[in-house]
Amino acid sequence: MSAIKGQWVQIHRVILTAGERAPSVPEDTKEVPLELRVRGFLLEEKSEVGETVTIETPSGRKVSGKLEAVEPAHTHNFGDYIPELSEAGNDLTRWLAGGDNDER
């Protein structure tokens, strides 16, 4: 996938390698790098995902890193239907309607 100058993109860069992690971090965290993801506008004329590029962020900083996504979408959502939660809610609605007086 490619991006052109001025397009909204996400880059990725390693801030600290596994060997550079702070002494205080737990073992599992020490084994992985500290990574940064940041979004902004591509400054190169044309780049491919995976290439090292520079962006201008909304605050006006220039940051370089590997191009990771082009026009990234926000994909977090409302989640699945959770039966355990709906059952609980339905019990409460039943109480409100006066249909459940014996729950203690």
Place this chain on the structure above:
Amino acid sequence: MKDRSYEAVMARRKEIMKASVGVDYERYELDGIAFDYERLMKDTSYPIAAIRRIQSETGVGNTPLIELKNITRLVRSISKSGYGARIFLKDEATNPSGSFKDRRASVSVSRAKELGYKGVIAATSGNYGAAVASQSMKRALKCIVVQECYDSRGRGQPEILEKARACEAYGAEVAQLSVGPELFYYFLLLLEETGFFNASLYTPYAIAGIESLGYEIVEQSNTLIGRNPDYVLATHAGGGNLTGTARGLLRAGADKTKVIGVSVDLSGLHMASDRDFNRKSFTTGHTGFGIPFAVLPDRSDVPRNAARALRYMDRYLLVTQGEVFYVTEMLARLEGLQRGPAGNTSLTAAIALARELPEDKTIVVQETEYTGAGKLPSAQLTFARENGIEIVRGDPIIMDSPGKRIAIPESYSQIAYKEVDVNDLRRSYIRQLMKQGAALIDSDFDFLSAELKTTATKVRELVKEVSNDVDSERR
């Protein structure tokens, strides 16, 4: 060009901080371990009228206080005769970016503007990011929000992703880091690179901004019920929410109102662990922040933390993740208020507490937060399941196991709290001091008496107990 290595940047921490918060903390240091907290707050903060003026300029505050009549009725249906306190809720979700954090951000950002900074930076994965972004735009400042967001597999907590979306929507830059306390290192680098203001959650401004919340509670409570509330429950993480609210209550003269901190119990999960990071459903308001910040407030990103929970906390209660999800459902079903789960932490404890109190007592729950994609029980529980967490119906006090199992109560009668003895927190505070090798001088005992909300005699007792423990550990 300055050395950007971890060690070099951390070594420049003091000077970077001084340049970025506009407070000379050293002026407030006293002999021994003490510093003049009240003078720091007085010099660098504002009177309540000024705080409210600043907040009214950006539409912050004056949120409704709503009586939860159906929930109170539900509580009374399972309480002994004559019991079941009235519960009121301060609907902070009606602030511009959807949480009480707008109060904190409003004063910080206003100060940044006044001091001539071109932009602000905040390190936060929570609602505070959206609040700082929103307030910055209103004051025409640039804004960077630094989040701890992803684990090493690139999976982001839905709630944090939602916060990133919100910040972006306001036009802020969002720097998303993977798990680890070295976020602070990158934060320092950014402060140095940009020369922006550090909109820390822990400056006097960020605390002063919440004082209006406590103040409003007293005013509204007097209008609604003709007196001050008996209890105010505040969700406790870094300590600012509780500190600012309590200071506001005192400013309004409510010195008999009991202030109770509430956190979600996440004991056993390591906050800096890459593996544990996505095994929790609450990104703040939990014991992973609540306990460390209560017992060692100066662990924050400024030299002296203005959020000092033990100065104001009368009791500290813990609830489980499953209970808070249940109560979030309850608030929607019984009161017609759909709000974010994390903001309902203290409401959960309020329901359990109300059962123990006579009908004529009043409890104010001092916050709600906005809800939406990522910030819903269904989104959090879906994510929990994807990360191997078991979700069951059952008694949360027995079944809950942070990082392994979430128990949604089978009935509202199962909503309960676990109490942390505040004296244990006071002992831990003293233990932290001793670990740092502090040798206490006479004047320190007055400072500690204020820090720990107890008498100087009690402080001496606690210090003696802790010293004996520390000595026997050494033997």
